[in-house]
Amino acid sequence: MPKQYGIKDRDRAAAWVMERLFDGRLRSGDKLDRQRIADEVGISRVPVQEMLGQLERDGIVRSEYHRAARLEPFDPDAVHETYELFGLVTGHAAAAAALAMTAGLANELSALVAEMRDANKERFNELTWEFRRLVNTAASGPRMRAMLSTFRTFMPTAYTLLLDRPGNRAAILRHYRGECRALTKGDSAGARRAAESRCADEAEMLLTELVRRGVFEHAAQRGRRG
Template sequence: MPKKYGVKEKDLVVTHVVNLILTGKLRSGDRLDRNEIAEDLGISRVPIQEAVVQLEHDGIVSTQYHRGAFIHRFDDAVLREHHEVYGVLNGIASARAATEADPELHATLRALTAGLRNSRDPRGFHETAWQYRQTVTEAHAGPRLQAAIRAAQTFIPRAFWSAYLDAPAELLGHYEAETAAIAGRDPEAARAACTAAAELMGQIMLTELVRRGVLGGPVNFEMSLNPPAAEPSD
């Protein structure tokens, strides 16, 4: 695999392992073959060890003394929990944004929401959505919260969402609701918009992984495709 310049080798390993899990090539209890990863990525074992430390910290692998690293339990409950945590963490930052009257931030979020609403390219939608989250996080999350959000994003890979073309219509309303809540200085509504969006993302990913045969089915829930309406903010 050709190296991606500007990307840390440790991060390449993390992305590679997560992709193996999300494609079903690695499953709960499987041992992580470091030699195979080194060969696949064309890197040394040093960044692989760094990646294992991060993956263990993020709850994706567990290590056993003298035995190696193994994939943690990964099922529908774990996937739902992961997105629940992600929504709660984003909700903290968004609620903080709603408590402060920051005209510059409000203008930026309105512009990003308009970009989401007017997007004709699903991949562009997801990149703008990523920028939206980063804008709120960088403005209102301290170092510890930012680190926790980054860890929660491990199982929410951008490549997955760039390939999922139906999400814009499903997720747009939640971003509109969050923007309206922040502009209206309603922290609880901002928090609720984040948790609802993350729950929906988890449902979308679970449905897709069941379809792929990575996780067992059927999925026993109805998609929440109709979030609370919010006044458009242009």
């Protein structure tokens, strides 16, 4: 894997794992070979170990002392759970941002949403992440930011898959327009609902895409694990 300057080796290793998880080359319970990852990414084993620690905190990997690291279950239930939790956290951040709204922030958010309409996939990705960054930092404390950081390995890869479909981008844009309206009006409850609704829809979009790609057999409704 070519060197990507400005990106931490730990994050490059995480991207290697997530890419293979989302295209089906890695499956639930698969062992993660530290040396193989280091060799293929072109880094030492130290950042690989750091990456595995991060993925374990994020609920993607499990490991035991002196034993192999293995992938946690990755199935429709895991996708639903991840997006439910992401919706709760981002919804809380949006609600707080609405209460702390300023004219300057409202103008920034509105400009981002306006540009999304004609943006290509790459630019749309940049605009929506900048929107989220502004909202998440507007009123969030250190604990909220720490909670949001637990999604930083899963969500970027998942989101990139969603944006491959123009129809998905159109649906996501509708959610951002609704959230932006609520935020700029200082409507805390409305901003929370919009963020949670977007996350719920993105979960279904991702499941549809993973079924289409053959990673999952079907997008089952969420059930309880035994």
